[in-house]
Amino acid sequence: MELQxxxxxxxxxxxxxxxxxxxxxxxxxxxxYLVKSGLLKAFYITADGKETIKSFIQAGTIIGxxxxxxxxxxxxxxxEALSRCExxxxxxxxxxxxxxxxxxxxxxxxxxxxxxxxKKERRExxxxxxxxxxxFETLCKDxxxxxxxxxxxxxxxxxxxxPVALSRIKHK
Amino acid sequence: MELQxxxxxxxxxxxxxxxxxxxxxxxxxxxxYLVKSGLLKAFYITADGKETIKSFIQAGTIIGxxxxxxxxxxxxxxxEALSRCExxxxxxxxxxxxxxxxxxxxxxxxxxxxxxxxKKERRExxxxxxxxxxxFETLCKDxxxxxxxxxxxxxxxxxxxxPVALSRIKHK
DNA sequence: GTGGGGCATTAACCTATGTTAAAAATCACA
DNA sequence: TGTGATTTTTAACATAGGTTAATGCCCCAC
Numbered sequence: 001m002e003l004q005x006x007x008x009x010x011x012x013x014x015x016x017x018x019x020x021x022x023x024x025x026x027x028x029x030x031x032x033y034l035v036k037s038g039l040l041k042a043f044y045i046t047a048d049g050k051e052t053i054k055s056f057i058q059a060g061t062i063i064g065x066x067x068x069x070x071x072x073x074x075x076x077x078x079x080e081a082l083s084r085c086e087x088x089x090x091x092x093x094x095x096x097x098x099x100x101x102x103x104x105x106x107x108x109x110x111x112x113x114x115x116x117x118x119k120k121e122r123r124e125x126x127x128x129x130x131x132x133x134x135x136f137e138t139l140c141k142d143x144x145x146x147x148x149x150x151x152x153x154x155x156x157x158x159x160x161x162x163p164v165a166l167s168r169i170k171h172k
Numbered sequence: 173m174e175l176q177x178x179x180x181x182x183x184x185x186x187x188x189x190x191x192x193x194x195x196x197x198x199x200x201x202x203x204x205y206l207v208k209s210g211l212l213k214a215f216y217i218t219a220d221g222k223e224t225i226k227s228f229i230q231a232g233t234i235i236g237x238x239x240x241x242x243x244x245x246x247x248x249x250x251x252e253a254l255s256r257c258e259x260x261x262x263x264x265x266x267x268x269x270x271x272x273x274x275x276x277x278x279x280x281x282x283x284x285x286x287x288x289x290x291k292k293e294r295r296e297x298x299x300x301x302x303x304x305x306x307x308f309e310t311l312c313k314d315x316x317x318x319x320x321x322x323x324x325x326x327x328x329x330x331x332x333x334x335p336v337a338l339s340r341i342k343h344k
Numbered sequence: 345g346t347g348g349g350g351c352a353t354t355a356a357c358c359t360a361t362g363t364t365a366a367a368a369a370t371c372a373c374a
Numbered sequence: 375t376g377t378g379a380t381t382t383t384t385a386a387c388a389t390a391g392g393t394t395a396a397t398g399c400c401c402c403a404c
Contacts, residue, residue, distance in 0.1 A: 046301045054296065067290055076297065099282065106278035110271065113285035118239055120292035124226065125248065127299040128332050129218045132361075152382065160300050165361050167383055304391075324352065337391050339353055 003108045006098065007034045007062070011088035016040075022079040022087065023065070029075050032064035032092045038085025039149060042077050043157065053158040055123075056082075056146060062112065064092060082149070132161045133169050175280045178270065179206045179234070183260035188212075194251040194259065195237070201247050204236035204264045210257025211321060214249050215329065225330040227295075228254075228318060234284065236264060254321070304333045305341050 011034065016022055023029040025045055040057040054077055057063045065075035069092035099106045126135050136159055140147055147155065156166040183206065188194055195201040197217055212229040226249055229235045237247035241264035271278045298307050308331055312319055319327065328338040 044297060044301055050301075052300045054293075054300070066286060067293070070286055070290075076293075096282075100275060100279060103272060103275060103278065106275065106282065107272060109282055110268075110278065110285065113282065113289060114238060114242055116289055117285060117292060118242075120289060120296060121226075121239065121248075124292060124296055124299065125216060127296065128224045128226070129216055129222075151380095153380095161360095162362060163382075164363080164384090168361085171383080323350095325350095333390095334392060335352075336354090336393080340391080343353085 001108075002102075002104055003095070003098075003112070004034060004062070006105075007032075007088050007090045007095075008036075010094075011090035014087040014089050016081040016085045016087060018081055018083050020081055022081070023068075023075055025076060025078045026074045027068075028072070029065050029068045030072075030091050030093065031089045032062055032069060032095060033079075034088045034090075035059050035061050035063060036086040036088060038087075039082045040079055040085060041082055041154060042079050044077050051157050052160060053154060056150070056154075056158070058146070066092075069093070082154070127160065132159055132165060133172075135159050136166065136169055173280075174274075175267070175270075175277055175284070176206060176234070178277075179204075179260050179262045179267075180208075182266075183262035186259040186261050188253040188257040188259060190253055190255050192253055194253070195240075195247055197248060197250045198246045199240075200244070201237050201240045202244075202263050202265065203261045204234055204241060204267060205251075206260040206262070207231050207233050207235060208258040208260060210259075211254045212251055212257060213254055213326060213330075214251050216249050223329050224332060225326060228322070228326075228330070230318070238264075241265070242268075254326070299332065304331055304337060305344075307331050308338065308341055 014022075014033075016038070022033060022040070023031075035057055037059050039059075040063070042054040042057060042063070044052050044054060046052065057079075063079065065077065065079075067073060068075035095105075095109070099109045126138060130138065136155070139155070139159070150158075152166055152170075153163045156163040159166065161169075186194075186205075188210070194205060194212070195203075207229055209231050211231075212235070214226040214229060214235070216224050216226060218224065229251075235251065237249065237251075239245060240247035267277075267281070271281045298310060302310065308327070311327070311331070322330075324338055324342075325335045328335040331338065333341075
């Protein structure tokens, strides 16, 4: 909470319209964003121009390209608003510096990174061991409210299949 | 380094013979392990009895089931030695407690978790956007020494395909 | 050296998903 | 309410990878 409070107080508020990008794949982006309201998607555009969705980001989450912010390299993904969003922006380094001065902030950082790792581990597990149908069922069971807000196109891109394949799966 | 030194000094040394498991999927495991030598694999057994490999763990790495250690739930994967291994075992909570008292340990923890997240992100990216052939090529390019030490069986299980499919891919 | 066990290859056939294209449904809004 | 735009469905065909099983290979214990 301390960390979120810090961001809420010291960060720069941003409004992002539906369909607009917060940052784009290939750009440097040293910021981290706290999502106050709205829904976003983080996605890759592959070499052959196809989009695959890495994750959906809901209110209350902190999001940023760790890679870009931490390693000073271009982001590997884009972040785009699926609905009008209120964000608060703060430089990643500022948070890291803050964590060097406060044990409680450090601890919160550690908790956030731990839960991030667990989330990614879960996704890795699903991609590695479940079929597209099973991944779809899991998503519907775990996040029914989220699924309602998404287009089938975006769900498919998140599952790693085409919209056509998802339509087929639903048909059963 | 401070963290690794702590583990090396205060942990319990373990020797694991090739083929033996450090912990098994479904068990509680509150420990974290520093790999001093050898090679291990972390893998899942799915509901229908198939094995898929989550990652290979080489010397110098710290490994453990974050989920099991942090959330007090059974591990979702098993850890098995692919060659004779020297490990050092330390309770995860001990490290977490330590990080609450020392900023520098906290910072190291954060760095480890950051690089873990980046690694997982990369894997997620590959599973989501690359074909089996491309994943195999990437692995061969990025970790040629590792590939040499592995059986084709294990490589296939890591790529998320069957050994038969991998043999076909290599044929080309 | 012999025999057994696991690993790798090959082949034949099967299934899930991709691709393309067209039709149908839904939505957005003038 | 009508109309164009977008999303979803359906169909036909192509391809990657799964499954099973047979064969050969290699290593190692005896």
